[in-house]
Amino acid sequence: MTGAERLPASARAILRGDRRALARAITSIENGDAAADPILAAIYGRTHGAPIVGLAGPLGVGKSSLINALVGLLRARGRTVAVVAVDPSSPFSGGSVLGDRIRFEGRVDDPGVFFRSMASRGASGGVAAATLETARLLDAAGFDVVLVETVGSGQVDVAIREIATTRVVVLVPHLGDEVQTLKAGLFEIADVFCVNKTDLPGADIAQRDLVDLVAHGTREGRWTPAVVGTSMTEPRGLEELWNAVEAHEQYLDRTGERATSERHRLTVEIVGIVRDRLGRELSEQLERDPALRGLLDRVVARSLDPRTAAHQLRLAVRRVR
Amino acid sequence: MTGAERLPASARAILRGDRRALARAITSIENGDAAADPILAAIYGRTHGAPIVGLAGPLGVGKSSLINALVGLLRARGRTVAVVAVDPSSPFSGGSVLGDRIRFEGRVDDPGVFFRSMASRGASGGVAAATLETARLLDAAGFDVVLVETVGSGQVDVAIREIATTRVVVLVPHLGDEVQTLKAGLFEIADVFCVNKTDLPGADIAQRDLVDLVAHGTREGRWTPAVVGTSMTEPRGLEELWNAVEAHEQYLDRTGERATSERHRLTVEIVGIVRDRLGRELSEQLERDPALRGLLDRVVARSLDPRTAAHQLRLAVRRVR
Numbered sequence: 001m002t003g004a005e006r007l008p009a010s011a012r013a014i015l016r017g018d019r020r021a022l023a024r025a026i027t028s029i030e031n032g033d034a035a036a037d038p039i040l041a042a043i044y045g046r047t048h049g050a051p052i053v054g055l056a057g058p059l060g061v062g063k064s065s066l067i068n069a070l071v072g073l074l075r076a077r078g079r080t081v082a083v084v085a086v087d088p089s090s091p092f093s094g095g096s097v098l099g100d101r102i103r104f105e106g107r108v109d110d111p112g113v114f115f116r117s118m119a120s121r122g123a124s125g126g127v128a129a130a131t132l133e134t135a136r137l138l139d140a141a142g143f144d145v146v147l148v149e150t151v152g153s154g155q156v157d158v159a160i161r162e163i164a165t166t167r168v169v170v171l172v173p174h175l176g177d178e179v180q181t182l183k184a185g186l187f188e189i190a191d192v193f194c195v196n197k198t199d200l201p202g203a204d205i206a207q208r209d210l211v212d213l214v215a216h217g218t219r220e221g222r223w224t225p226a227v228v229g230t231s232m233t234e235p236r237g238l239e240e241l242w243n244a245v246e247a248h249e250q251y252l253d254r255t256g257e258r259a260t261s262e263r264h265r266l267t268v269e270i271v272g273i274v275r276d277r278l279g280r281e282l283s284e285q286l287e288r289d290p291a292l293r294g295l296l297d298r299v300v301a302r303s304l305d306p307r308t309a310a311h312q313l314r315l316a317v318r319r320v321r
Numbered sequence: 322m323t324g325a326e327r328l329p330a331s332a333r334a335i336l337r338g339d340r341r342a343l344a345r346a347i348t349s350i351e352n353g354d355a356a357a358d359p360i361l362a363a364i365y366g367r368t369h370g371a372p373i374v375g376l377a378g379p380l381g382v383g384k385s386s387l388i389n390a391l392v393g394l395l396r397a398r399g400r401t402v403a404v405v406a407v408d409p410s411s412p413f414s415g416g417s418v419l420g421d422r423i424r425f426e427g428r429v430d431d432p433g434v435f436f437r438s439m440a441s442r443g444a445s446g447g448v449a450a451a452t453l454e455t456a457r458l459l460d461a462a463g464f465d466v467v468l469v470e471t472v473g474s475g476q477v478d479v480a481i482r483e484i485a486t487t488r489v490v491v492l493v494p495h496l497g498d499e500v501q502t503l504k505a506g507l508f509e510i511a512d513v514f515c516v517n518k519t520d521l522p523g524a525d526i527a528q529r530d531l532v533d534l535v536a537h538g539t540r541e542g543r544w545t546p547a548v549v550g551t552s553m554t555e556p557r558g559l560e561e562l563w564n565a566v567e568a569h570e571q572y573l574d575r576t577g578e579r580a581t582s583e584r585h586r587l588t589v590e591i592v593g594i595v596r597d598r599l600g601r602e603l604s605e606q607l608e609r610d611p612a613l614r615g616l617l618d619r620v621v622a623r624s625l626d627p628r629t630a631a632h633q634l635r636l637a638v639r640r641v642r
Contacts, residue, residue, distance in 0.1 A: 037628050044626035129627075259621075266620050266627060267607050273631035274638065275600035282592045299587050300580075305365035306450075306587060307358050310594035317595065317638065 011042035017141050019114065029133050030118055032276075040133055043140035050139040051249050052132075054148045054164030056189065061170045062196045065232045066241075067149050073238050074145055075112055082138040085117040085149045086131055086160075114143060128162045129272040132265060135163070161189050162268045165261065166248045168192045168241070171210075173202035190225045192244045198229040198237065223251050282313065292316075332363035338462050340435065347437055350454050353597075361454055364461035371460040372570050373453075375469045375485030377510060382491045383517045386553045387562075388470050392434060394559050395466055401433040403459040406470045407452055407481075435464060449483045450593040453586060456484070482510050483589045486582065487569045489513045489562070492531075494523035511546045513565045519550040519558065544572050603634065613637075 013021035028036035055063050067083060074081045107113045118134060135146045150160055161167060169190040193210050195203055210227045218224045226244035230237030252258035286292045295312060298304040334342035349357035376384050388404060395402045428434045439455060456467045471481055482488060490511040514531050516524055531548045539545045547565035551558030573579035607613045616633060619625040 040628055041626040045623035133627075263617065263621055267604055267617065269627045270617070270620065270631045270634060271600050271603045271607065273628060274603060274634050275596050277631070277635055278599055278638065279592050279596035282595060283588055286588050286592065296584065296588065296591070299591065300584055302366035305362040306454075306590045307361055307594060310591045310598070313591060313595050314598055317599065 007042045008038050011039045014039065014043060014137060014141050015046060017111075019111075022114070022137060022141050023116070025137055026116055026118065026134050029130050029137075036133070040136070043137060047136055047139040048142075050135075050144055050146050051245070052135045052146045052148060052163060052165045053168060053245055054150075054160035054166070055168045055170055056150050056160045057170035057194075061172045062232060063149055063170050066170060066194070066196055066230060067147055069232055069235060069238055070147065070242065071107065071113060073242055075110065079144040080112040080142065081145050081147060082114040082135075082141075082143040083116070083147045083149060084131060084134055084138070085115070086127060114138065114141075126272045126276055129269045129276075132163050132269050163265060165252060165258070166191045166245050168194050168245065170194045170196050171206065172197045173200045173206040191223060191248045192241070193225055193227045194237075194241055195227070195229045196231070197233075198231040199233050203229060223248060223257075278317070282317070286313075328363045329359050332360045335360065335364060335458060335462050336367060338432075340432075343435070343458060343462050344437070346458055347439065347455050350451050350458075351439055357454070361457070364458060368457055368460040369463075371456075371465055371467050372566070373456045373467045373469060373484060373486045374566055375471075375481035375488045376491055377471050377481045377488065378491035378515075382493045383553060384470055384491050387491060387515070387517055387551060388468055390553055390556060390559055391468065391563065392428065394563060396431065396433055400465040401463065402466045402468060403435040403456075403462075403464040404437070404468045404470060405452060405455055405459070406436070406438040407448060435459065435462075447593045447597055450590045450597075453484050453590050484586060486573060486579070487512045487566050489515050489566065491515045491517050492527065493518045494521045494527040512544060512569045513562070514546055514548045515558075515562055516548070516550045517552070519552040520554050524550060544569060544578075599638065603638070607634075 007015070010021050010025060014025060025036055025039050027033075028039075055067060057063055071081050071083065107115070116134070118130065131148060135148065138146050148160060148164055167189050169192070171193065173195065193214070195207050195210065197203070198207075207227055207229050214225050214227060226247065228237055228241045228244050230241055252261065286296050292313070295304070295309050299306055299309045328336070331342050331346060335346060346357055346360050348354075349360075376388060378384055392402050392404065428436070437455070439451065452469060456469065459467050469481060469485055488510050490513070492514065494516065514535070516528050516531065518524070519528075528548055528550050535546050535548060547568065549558055549562045549565050551562055573582065603613075607617050613634070616625070616630050620627055620630045
């Protein structure tokens with residue numbers, strides 16, 4: 001491989017698919033450690049374009065078993081899969097992550113599967129950047145598909161929207177009012193709707209409601225979100241779910257939207273990194289730099305309000321032209 | 322009141338306790354709307370130092386009923402209460418927020434109670450800054466206590482740590498392994514541990530485990546987190562819970578820690594606002610500014626990696642000295 005001899009040893013190990021090197025690099029990303037810089041720089045441009053499939057949805061919809069089943073399907077088709085469970089870095093999520101680890105233990109000897117839960121509190125560019133960087137490492141290591149699962153809910157779902165190439169929103173029957181409440185937010189996120197637990201009553205209605213929603217909400221010439229029903233008890237719908245994901249990936253290539261969304265993802269990533277670094281530097285400067293300490297002192301003394309202080313600080317941190 | 326005639330009308334209305342003016346201002350904060358700037362500037366310095374009590378904990382521990390009961394206790398003691406339910410701005414949390422609204426409907430005619438759920442996607446300084454600004458408005462409007470509840474879990478819990486004057490971590494019996502997993506994170510967050518649902522088996526053990534944890538983890542001369550058991554079915558423990566919160570508030574005043582933590586909160590708030598504004602400006606510049614577009618183009622073309630691009634961008638956005 002051209003220039004391979006100039007790569008850092010850890011990057012070479014990752015490109016060979018060395019799982020321990022991969023795990024160490026992901027830990028560096030989590031901790032916001034600069035040790036990941038040369039590795040990420042070296043593997044950038046050595047990725048194969050693995051789809052990043054994000055699965056989001058409320059707690060209790062069965063995301064975890066669905067992902068486990070998807071991994072089985074993909075392995076049966078000879079494809080390798082990496083799963084990243086994005087942990088919103090709360091001390092409270094320990095339990096579910098533990099559950100995830102146990103869940104994947106049965107596949108621990110399969111070199112075609114990689115599972116990693118990621119905290120992100122220390123990550124240098126926030127959750128979105130850390131997950132993108134990790135997906136890129138996994139892609140470079142040769143995994144065919146990267147599945148990103150959110151543990152818990154909330155802001156990480158928003159992050160999923162920014163990073164996945166295909167976004168699957170998992171729901172269950174009995175949506176009712178919820179679909180109405182969520183209407184606004186759903187279309188921004190979903191490329192594929194998956195109504196899981198179709199063995200429960202109300203599944204037909206839920207799917208029909210979503211199909212209606214999709215029909216009314218899709219703009220001419222844009223991707224029409226697919227609506228798929230799945231059940232892990234029978235099981236059924238898994239192939240349809242994966243077909244819908246692949247159809248969306250093909251749509252991205254066919255229309256050139258992949259390039260647009262890739263550019264957007266990179267913007268989110270770069271800005272996330274700069275913003276977080278600036279934030280850390282500012283926090284330190286507010287404590288140490290005499291001029292900025294004075295600004296903070298005035299806010300503490302109530303002679304200046306925080307937004308005005310932020311505005312003044314913003315002017316002090318300007319782009320040099 | 323000195324200078325009251327120079328205040329914006331909306332700020333005057335809020336200081337009078339006008340609920341509609343308050344609701345409108347909070348909406349402005351949520352949306353990152355500059356309309357809130359003069360109001361926040363005007364009411365800053367007109368607050369009374371209401372405690373901001375944050376309640377965090379995993380889903381299913383009964384945070385909502387606990388807060389409802391606390392509101393009842395405080396009202397019975399003649400104190401006014403505002404509750405802010407911080408919604409991690411996911412489209413999926415609609416359900417629980419709806420539940421919260423229904424829960425508080427019984428108090429809708431009580432002028433001594435104010436309930437507001439807050440999304441924060443558009444907030445100018447992120448969740449923490451938006452919640453602090455809202456708490457300040459509620460304080461200025463005359464509420465004696467501000468309770469902040471997290472809806473869902475995750476990063477918002479981390480935000481709670483940054484904004485509350487007293488942090489209550491709510492747990493349930495059967496912690497077992499979880500306590501071990503969470504050990505590291507818990508002490509950073511809790512001023513008071515509340516073991517809720519003490520009617521369930523295992524409550525004594527859970528409380529004893531926490532007391533042990535606290536005994537081993539507290540540093541000399543620092544606040545020792547209180548451990549309180551509550552049950553909403555009997556009900557019991559509510560008074561003890563509130564006494565523990567008040568004891569912590571008194572500790573803050575007695576030791577001077579209130580000033581230290583206030584300074585920290587203001588730093589978090591100001592830096593959050595600057596960071597998010599800079600982030601928005603950078604995103605726009607990356608698309609529009611020819612020099613920065615070129616940087617992004619090189620990343621898209623794979624001739625420059627995102628972290629290196631972020632570093633170069635960071636150098637272009639430097640503090641003027």
